[in-house]
Amino acid sequence: MAAPCIDRETTSEIVRQFGAKPEMLVQILQAIVMRYGWVPEETIRQLADEVNLSRADVFGVVTYYHDFRTEPPGEHIVKICQAEACQAMGSRALTDHARESLGAALHETSEDITLEPVYCLGNCACAPAVMIDGKTHGRVNQARFDKLVGAMKESR
Ligand code: FES
Incomplete structure (x- = not known):
């Protein structure tokens, strides 16, 4: 089964729900993973822009937590x-x-x-x-x- 796609608009909508602040990044990532099961590279870059962090900062948080996958999960x-x-x-x-x-x-x-x-x-x-x-x-x-x-x- 193909992993669900994450579109830019939905990502922006999730960011707006929590507030585009660096301190909300973990909650934003949790919401994205709950909905899609993973966090692709383009979403990491988009989140960095939207919450005003570097791509490396966002990637560091994603890789720190076991539940934040950068590859799509299996079925x-x-x-x-x-x-x-x-x-x-x-x-x-x-x-x-x-x-x-x-x-x-x-x-x-x-x-x-x-x-x-x-x-x-x-x-x-x-x-x-x-x-x-x-x-x-x-x-x-x-x-x-x-x-x-x-x-x-x-x-x-
Ligand atoms: S240690 Fe609590 S369920 Fe495994």
């Missing part, structure tokens, strides 16, 4: 928690398994599935936790991961 997004409670329950081994089975490193997309790290899904009591297309799953071992991913692929 499906799989997030594996890397925070302490999940690490203690095997999320690193689960991540290695996911990388191998999906054929994508963290922050990469393969076969329209994007693999992302996440730092606590608020599901620590059921670690390790995974989020697939916005739905959280707890106590995910490798077999359960494969089953969840299989169901996700079948839902296409």
Whole structure:
């Protein structure tokens, strides 16, 4: 599935909603990512002009936050928690398994599935936790991961 396009007018409209101020940049980027899933280079340049920052400033903020992608995401997004409670329950081994089975490193997309790290899904009591297309799953071992991913692929 092709990533949605971001037109200049919509970007300007989002900037107007928050106010064209440098201190609103994170909120503006969040709104853009919520709507489009990523922030292309031309949008970074436009935002720099509109909030009066350099392109490097905006790019620095985009790359600082894990959720601000500069590449379009896949149709499906799989997030594996890397925070302490999940690490203690095997999320690193689960991540290695996911990388191998999906054929994508963290922050990469393969076969329209994007693999992302996440730092606590608020599901620590059921670690390790995974989020697939916005739905959280707890106590995910490798077999359960494969089953969840299989169901996700079948839902296409
Ligand atoms: S540490 Fe993984 S859900 Fe909280």
